[in-house]
Amino acid sequence: MENSPTVYHERQKKMLCGLHVLNNLFQEGLFTQSDLDDICNRLTPSRVFNPHKSVLGLGNYDINVITSALQSKTLCLIWFDRRKDVKCINTDQIKGFILNVPTDFKLGFVKVPFMDFKHWYVVRKVGELYYNLDSKLPKPDELGTNEEMLNFVSEKLTASESHLLLVVEPDIEKDGSWYREDPKS
Incomplete structure (x- = not known):
């Protein structure tokens, strides 16, 4: 019987899904909330209200923070056009999805109206x-x-406000080898 690999998995705290995405992607606690707050301050210095995170300090980081954090580790993001078939993705070239x-915002079991948020999470290969x-x-x-995995991702993209970003190395972004013209190959 094969030993299954150990999979690093951070659980949701506050509104720190952006932080958890990064650490789950890298399979270790590489980033802290303080690290991402520092990125927010570099992106928009000298502002009382920082548009890249929650005013309450609970997280809710935007794509600019995630992109900057990935760039600090020499990785790039590619926005995937959800109108395309996910089978055109050359998964061998992808570090993470x-x-x-x-997602609904709830206090306990009660959905708070007019408080709809977006949630970040990652899918990746381990072993x-x-x-x-x-x-x-x-x-x-x-x-x-x-x-x-591609069937799962495809199903998630059917929701009208869902987005998929591909994490790749810079040379993969540059040469476009993440994409297959013929999804059947």
């Missing part, structure tokens, strides 16, 4: 299998093979 999906590392899950969700 970041999803941004709508031979793909995992959904959503910080709202109690543990990593094994998605399985490449085909099963």
Whole structure:
């Protein structure tokens, strides 16, 4: 019997899903809330209200913070056009799949009206299998093979406000080798 790999998985705290996306992607606690707050301050210095995070200091980091954090580790983000078939993604070239999906804001069990937020989470390969590392899950969700993972991602993109970002190395972004013209190959 094969030993399954240890999968690093941070659980949701406050509104720190952007932080959890990064650490779950890198499979270690590489970034802290303070690190991401510092990035926010570099992106928009000398402002009382920082547009890149929650006013309350709970997190809710935007894509600019995630992009900057990834760039500090020499990685790039590619926005995937959800109108395309996910099978055109050359998954061998992808470090991780970041999803941004709508989510309700709740106080306990009560949904707060007019408080809709977007939630970040990452899907990535650990060992031979793909995992959904959503910080709202109690543990990593094994998605399985490449085909099963792409089916999962495709299903998530059916929600009108969902987005997919591909984490790649700079040379992959530059040469476009993340994309296959023929999704069947």
